[in-house]
Amino acid sequence: MKDFHFYAPTEVVFGATAEEQTGKLVKKHGGNKVLVHYGGKSAERSGLLDKICKQLDSEGIGYIKLGGVVPNPRLSLVHTGISLCRQKGIDFILAVGGGSVIDSAKAIAYGIPYDGEVWNFYTGEAEPQSCLPVGVVLTIPAAGSEMSHSSVITNEDGDIKIGYSNNLSRPKFAVMNPERTYTLPAYQTACGAVDIMMHTMERYFSHEDDMTLTDAMAESLLRTVKDSIFEVLVNPEDYRHRAQIMWAGSLAHNDLTGCGTVGDFATHELEHELSAMFDVAHGAGLAALWCSWARYVYRENISRFVRFAVNVMGVTNDFTHPGHTALAGIEAVENFYRAIGMPTGIGQLIGRKVTDEEIGEMARKCSHDSNRTVGNLKKLTREDMIAVYKLANG
Ligand code: NZQ
């Protein structure tokens, strides 16, 4: 087991009445003048936004609202948010939504106290010294941003999507009411399940083979989401299973299932190029790529793929042919994705195959013009990236 540092400072309030505590939580964490940040229409339509604003009113907390965050959140709205918050003297950002809203909120929170261009943090040209406090009212379990130290932003100038991670931005609190996820469309629910599972799988597939407790937690989380997703697709108002998925979403990406291991995250890096170029849902992009990545790299540590096949996907162990068991596990994931309506190739994801030029461009950007590799189980070079995109081009 590798040495590790586990830091999860976010206060979690979970349950059917959780959001009623939002006003008090903002106050407790020092918010006097708040930016309420949200996405398209879902939080308005459900009445959640009004409910949150009434609570801020009753706590005597001033606020302004800024909506319009889109999936794969854009840098231009971050700039708008930064100027608005400076003008109005905002001291706390409250994100009401999913990963895109939270990530946009984190970017605004970094940008307000910083004199330079906030994008420089994402490109690695500057390092933030401070960040305004961020609170979250979560409406979709998926990205895990409510407890993570990451923010992923798309710069429309060049369609560049980059994640930046820093503990400064970990939310002060996260309010999670599983009932708020009843209105999620089936596709979005499935995208979320894929993303949650991937956050754990990215940490699970490593060269470490000595993490009994972490592996057991990871496998349990994966089985739980895999089972619960079918229940909520049949009955979207199944509180019990919505709750399992919601809590799994936070634990999958607050690093709990990464303690003692070294994450891979190659599939995430490859997917960020897909969603930057084609503006697809992140979870669906991951589903389109993972099986191809897995077939490309499984020989690097066959025993982990065997363990995953048996303990998570329920494959019978063919002890004489570990490679067969490993591949059967990958095939089982492919069947699972199909069963929940997720794509298993890029063609299914965007409605056509990508061209060789597009693959070359994604690999160029992902490899930073051949200046970096991605992944740890196998460090993928630009050529490897092209090979994985080609394998996934079905
Ligand atoms: O905009 P509205 O109308 O709210 O609709 C949203 C959006 O269209 C809808 N939605 C959210 N809650 C809903 C709802 N619809 C009905 N009922 C509800 N309760 O769902 C759509 C997707 O929302 P989004 O926030 O984009 O989803 P998600 O949480 O999957 O976030 C995706 C973003 O997070 C990034 C991804 O790359 C992507 O940009 N990630 C962030 C990470 C992090 N910060 O730690 C890690 C992840 O790996 C990921 O990369």
Ligand code: ZN
């Ligand atoms: Zn993800």
